[in-house]
Amino acid sequence: LPKVFLMAKPVLEHIEKQDHKAYFVGGCVRDLLLERPIGDIDIATSASPAFIQKIFTKVIPVGIEHGTVIVRHNNESYEVTTFRIDGNYSDKRHPDSVQFIDNIDKDLERRDFTINSLAMDLNGNMIDLFGGINDIEKRVIRTVGNGYERFTEDPLRIIRAIRFSSQLGFTIDPKTFQEMKDVSSEIKTLAIERIANEFTKLFAGNDVNRALTYVKDLQIERYLPVFCDFPHILSSLPASIRPLQSFAEVIALFHLVNPTIEVSRWVKEWKCSNKTKQEAIHLVEAYFHFESHGMDPWLIYRLTPAFYEGFIRISENITQTTTIRLQEMKAIEQQLSIHSKEELAFNGYDLMTLFPERKRGRWIQNLLKRIEFNVVSGKLENNKKEIKEWIKWNPPETN
Ligand code: ATP
Ligand code: MG
Missing domain, CATH: 1.10.246.80 (Serum Albumin; Chain A, Domain 1)
Incomplete structure (x- = not known):
């Protein structure tokens, strides 16, 4: 078992000592089977949030109403969430109400995709109620239960399906894809922040090009701010792009490809933070300087090392070459007479x-x-x- 799991074991053991059930669940189990780097370790339990808060000394009650408590153990954070079923998603953000339950089965049933609905106990036994292991082997994204209902319940899952295909390099099951199509107009009811969050991950995935094919196929642009007014933005991107690592990079790329759409418009309509805005502007200005002056000391100086890699990602996408080397940039940086004013x-x-x-x-x-x-x-x-x-x-x- 990878180290991150071993480090979390004492948390599960401590819950089980109190006669409650505890499982590793969701993305970490999926990534374990895929031998991918493990992100967060999420734990599902029969114990109530109040009980979890009582039995651990360091806790952060982040989402008590949804049953989530962060447990700190050896300087690591673990999201411990009580088994639950969700009420309606009438605001398209959060379920209106959640109900805690003492069996994991129904908890796994509320999850979006079969590959995300696996649970694993302390002994490594898998609970796989929906054929998630088989779908991981076949590299397919499929909803748990009726896709039409699941996407209607929370249309963000449509974008999540595409995001996972980008991250994992999976295809979307044809039936699930048809159901995504049927519900796609519901995307317009979503809070833009949730979409932006998934889009950031979509653009960061290794299979971003496959994902963009899905996006175009569904014509999701129709329901997204800015894109809806400029239907050709996506097709104006280079045929094959490299993954980007932040929403600022996404905005910078779109602005460089379509300079008529200001960065400030993207930021406003996608409700981005000021930090994202400043980063996008910074990357755009650097690229314009690069276009007219090449890789000169002033560019390196203004960019600052934190932006070298983002700048390379942006430029490679626009020039469709890999001629810019981080080594070169660092060498110029070494030669700079000053590094700040x-x-x-x-x-x-x-x-x-x-x-x-x-x-x-x-x-x-x-x-x-x-x-x-x-x-x-x-x-x-x-x-x-x-x-x-x-x-x-x-x-x-x-x-
Ligand atoms: P990543 O490694 O990118 O974080 P993840 O699978 O952990 O991937 P999260 O968005 O962190 O994805 O969600 C954690 C788990 O919660 C998912 O694996 C899934 O089981 C469940 N989940 C999250 N969002 C939804 C949703 N909108 N509808 C249904 N289940 C969801
Ligand atoms: Mg996660």
Whole structure:
């Protein structure tokens, strides 16, 4: 058993010592059988959330009303969720009500796909009520129960099916796919944040191209913000794209392919965070600079190491080549004279001292930016004397 499972064992053992049942469940069991890297370890139990909170010392009650308690054990977090059945999904976000039950069977029945409905006990015995193991072997995504009902109950499952096909490289069972088609218009009732969350994973999957074929086949674009107004966005993507690792990268790619749609529009209509917005803008600006100037020190300096790999992913998708090397970028970074403007040998106070008659204003920032650019580009040495001399020939704008 992989280490992450062994580390979680004491949590299950502790629950079982109190005469309750506990199982590994969902994605971790699926990924174990697939020999994929295991994400989170999720645990399902017959014990109530209150009971779990009582028997563990470090707990975080994250979703008590849905039966979930995070148990901390040896600095790891485990989601421990009480066996439950879901009520209606009338708000298309969360089930209206959940009912705790003491048998795992019905809990497995509420799960979306057969491959996600496996449970495993401490001895490695599998509970496989819906043929999940067989579907994992056949690499197929299939709903638990009637697809039409399951997708109607929570239309996000339509997008999740495609997301899993991207992540796992599985096909979608033809009957399930037909049922996705039949219910697809219900996607418009979903909260956009839930869709964005699945889309991020969809674009990050190794089989993103297969997934996009499914998306186009279902014409899901019709029910998604921005896409619905620009029906050709998806087909304007290069025929084969490489996986992206954040929604900011997704927005950056779409903006570079369709510059008429502003980043701010994507961000607004997809209700993204300000962080996502800033990252997308950062990547787009870097790419535009790259297009006109190539891989120069200023690009590397502005990008900062945290964005090197994202930048490579974006550029490779647009240029459809793999010519940009991380090694090259790091080598240029090593040669940079400064790594941030704090390292500049001249600052705003120095400028004000140099021009005592001038009032504070925009000219300071503008001149500092020019100094920064010239220092980074290797046209100006980063020392006070040289910079002072340079300013004589490149005085601040008059205003
Ligand atoms: P990943 O490794 O990407 O996190 P996962 O299978 O753990 O994959 P999650 O979205 O974390 O996926 O969900 C955990 C489990 O909860 C799923 O395996 C599935 O059993 C169940 N589940 C999650 N969302 C839904 C849903 N909308 N409808 C039904 N079951 C769901
Ligand atoms: Mg998970």
